[in-house]
Amino acid sequence: MRRLGELEAEIMDRLWSWGCPATVRELVDDLNRTRPLAYTTVMTVADVLHGKGMLRREKEGRAWLYEPTRTRESYTAALMQDALAVxxxxxxxxxxxxxxxxxxxxxxxxxxxxxxxxxxxx
Structure with a gap:
């Protein structure tokens, strides 16, 4: 399990904290409170996280709803297991x-x- 990149970690942190599915628009609006990010950047990173199996998505209207496939604790445990493997x-x-x-x-x-x-x- 590779460590998440900075923006990947920020997206996952919000989704884990919120405890409910969210759209890219909701993520962008929240992320932009601390730094400016383009919608397409967040959309691309969410798609990458989906491709890595970290997020599942479901279509709602024209937008995707994203939610984590595993808990923060499960992800952390996998990182710890990988650290021990070396x-x-x-x-x-x-x-x-x-x-x-x-x-x-x-x-x-x-x-x-x-x-x-x-x-x-x-």
């Missing part, structure tokens, strides 16, 4: 990662691992 020592990489996260994040990780373990035992 090492020959996953244990060490994971230990370094855990050493760099906050105590609260370590607690969340422990709970997630316990939850997975208890799910496996059922």
């Amino acid at each position: 090492t020959t020592d996953r244990s060490s990489a994971l230990a370094h990662f855990v050493g760099q996260i906050t105590a609260d994040e370590q607690d969340v990780l422990r709970r997630a691992l316990r939850s997975l373990t208890s799910d496996d035992q059922e």
Whole structure:
């Protein structure tokens, strides 16, 4: 899973945050609050994200409605999995990662691992 480009990430962030399908016009209007972007630029990037399988689209009138095919968390997990794939020592990489996260994040990780373990035992 490749990291998203800057504009791809901005589009996905809005769609994930909104939690509902959106048109290119809605994306452009929101993106233009922080920087000027052409409609065709956003349309092209949305089409690229669709081609990559990150967005699904459905025709509504003359416009496409775009929505994510996966959650932000699923995308993040895939990036983490890819990052681990580049090492020959996953244990060490994971230990370094855990050493760099906050105590609260370590607690969340422990709970997630316990939850997975208890799910496996059922």
